[in-house]
Amino acid sequence: MTRYKLRHLHYFWVVATEGSMSAAARRLGVAVQTVSAQVRELERDLGFTLLRLRARGIELTPAGRAALELAEPMFQLAERLPQAVAQAAAGEGAVLRVGIADSLPKLVVRQLLQPVCAESGTRLVGLEGEFDDLLAELALHRLDIVLGDRPAPAHPSLKLQSRLLGHAQVAWYAAPALARQADGLAFPQMLGQLPLLLPTTHAALRARLDDWLSRHGVRARVVGEFEDSALLSSFGQAGMGAFAAPDWLAPQLLREAGLLRLGLSSEVSESFYAIAARRRVEHPAVRRLLEAAAQAQAASAQRTADGSSTEPLGRL
Numbered sequence: 001m002t003r004y005k006l007r008h009l010h011y012f013w014v015v016a017t018e019g020s021m022s023a024a025a026r027r028l029g030v031a032v033q034t035v036s037a038q039v040r041e042l043e044r045d046l047g048f049t050l051l052r053l054r055a056r057g058i059e060l061t062p063a064g065r066a067a068l069e070l071a072e073p074m075f076q077l078a079e080r081l082p083q084a085v086a087q088a089a090a091g092e093g094a095v096l097r098v099g100i101a102d103s104l105p106k107l108v109v110r111q112l113l114q115p116v117c118a119e120s121g122t123r124l125v126g127l128e129g130e131f132d133d134l135l136a137e138l139a140l141h142r143l144d145i146v147l148g149d150r151p152a153p154a155h156p157s158l159k160l161q162s163r164l165l166g167h168a169q170v171a172w173y174a175a176p177a178l179a180r181q182a183d184g185l186a187f188p189q190m191l192g193q194l195p196l197l198l199p200t201t202h203a204a205l206r207a208r209l210d211d212w213l214s215r216h217g218v219r220a221r222v223v224g225e226f227e228d229s230a231l232l233s234s235f236g237q238a239g240m241g242a243f244a245a246p247d248w249l250a251p252q253l254l255r256e257a258g259l260l261r262l263g264l265s266s267e268v269s270e271s272f273y274a275i276a277a278r279r280r281v282e283h284p285a286v287r288r289l290l291e292a293a294a295q296a297q298a299a300s301a302q303r304t305a306d307g308s309s310t311e312p313l314g315r316l
Contacts, residue, residue, distance in 0.1 A: 008042035011035055012050060013071040016064065020057040073140040096285040097125045099134035099146035102228045103203035107249050108272060112147060112165055115292035116285045130202065130227070135160065138275065144283045146275040150204040159278045163290055167271040168246035170205070172262040173253050175239035179260045187263030188216045195223040197232050197241035208268045209244055233257075246270055 015024040015035060025032040043050050050064035060068060096116055100109055109126075116122055127134070127143065134146045138160065146152075151162030172187070174194060182190035191213070198220075199206045213220050223241050226232035236243040237257045244265065245253060253259045276286055 005042065005045055008038045008045065009067070009071055010075060011038035012042050012064075012067065013075050015039060015051065015058060016060060016068045016071075021053070073142070077141060094283070094285055095123045095125060096145070096283065097127065097143045099137060099143045100126055100128045101131045101134060101146070101148040102128050103131070103149050103199055103205070104147060104272065105229045105233070105246060105249065107252060108168075108246060109147060112272060112274075113289070116289050122285050135275065138277055141277065144276065145286050145289070148273050148275060149270060151273050152275045160275055161278050162273050162275045165272045165274050165290075167269045168248050169264060169266055170209070170244045170268045170270055171247040171250060171264045172242055172244050173236065173259040174242035174262055175237065176258070176260050178239045178242065179262060182262075188213075188218055188265070190262060191220070191242060192218045194221070195241035196220050197224045197226065197236050197243040198222055199229065199232060200225045200227050202227060203229075205244070205268075205270050209265070212265050212268045244268075 011024070011028070014027055015021060018024045018027055021032050021035050025035045028035065039050065046063070046067070048063040049061050050067055051058045051060050053059075098113065113124065117124060127137070129137075131146075131148050131150070134143065134148070135152055137143045138146050147165075151164075152160040172191065178194060182193045185193060198209060201207070210220075224232070224235055226235070232243055233245065235241065237259065242262060247264060250261055254261060274286070274290060276283075
């Protein structure tokens with residue numbers, strides 16, 4: 001696309017976002033006739049009508065909605081450019097925009113991001129949401145990295161790369177009063193006598209837990225399913241049900257939350273991934289996060305070889 005066509009597209013985008021030719025003209029500081037001429041030129045270049053004038057503004061055609069969908073992220077990024085350059089020139093440091101899948105335990109997220117938070121000059125901006133929505137934001141370069149419980153799916157149009165940050169075995173926890181309802185029963189059979197809290201099926205861990213419960217003959221009585229891991233843990237601490245969490249969180253859950261550890265699902269582990277768009281120039285904070293994870297993985301492998309504890313995320 002030539003620079004003239006890009007200018008035409010920009011005028012169209014302003015009209016679409018402002019809702020009228022006159023509002024777009026005021027924003028651009030030009031005459032309404034100039035705005036109209038630029039949009040019509042774009043329509044002639046593309047061969048399709050993009051918008052229709054109505055008494056109270058404009059109406060996008062199907063072709064116009066398609067054009068707006070593609071133009072929106074392009075010009076949003078362009079509008080952020082002056083502020084980003086000014087902040088960097090003023091010495092405010094780099095900004096790392098992180099998408100955090102809502103299924104991830106929040107203590108895990110804190111540990112994963114600790115190397116970045118410890119660096120002076122890096123400002124962290126966290127956005128929590130559903131995994132697929134965050135990948136879409138990453139593909140549009142609105143995020144620098146996404147933390148999730150699974151790698152990004154293969155997709156020809158999404159140039160994303162996934163890196164394993166670590167993994168942890170899963171244990172079951174319950175409030176003391178609730179755990180007493182299963183006195184005398186061994187683990188994991190005791191779980192069949194307790195109400196259970198589980199992640200919803202959007203979490204990668206859910207299928208592994210369902211399979212593990214089935215293989216051990218535990219008929220699960222599920223009283224709550226949660227997309228947000230923090231909400232699930234909160235209900236578990238309140239005694240609503242037993243729940244599973246990464247075992248390396250045991251010190252916090254036992255000491256700070258006053259829970260009991262019922263037992264370890266040694267065949268079940270939860271994995272944690274960092275997903276970034278493929279770029280020739282990598283964000284320095286992303287590089288630091290991946291380097292710290294690689295060091296932790298190497299240290300974990302060494303501890304395993306030495307026969308000691310194997311909790312790879314504990315020292316990130």
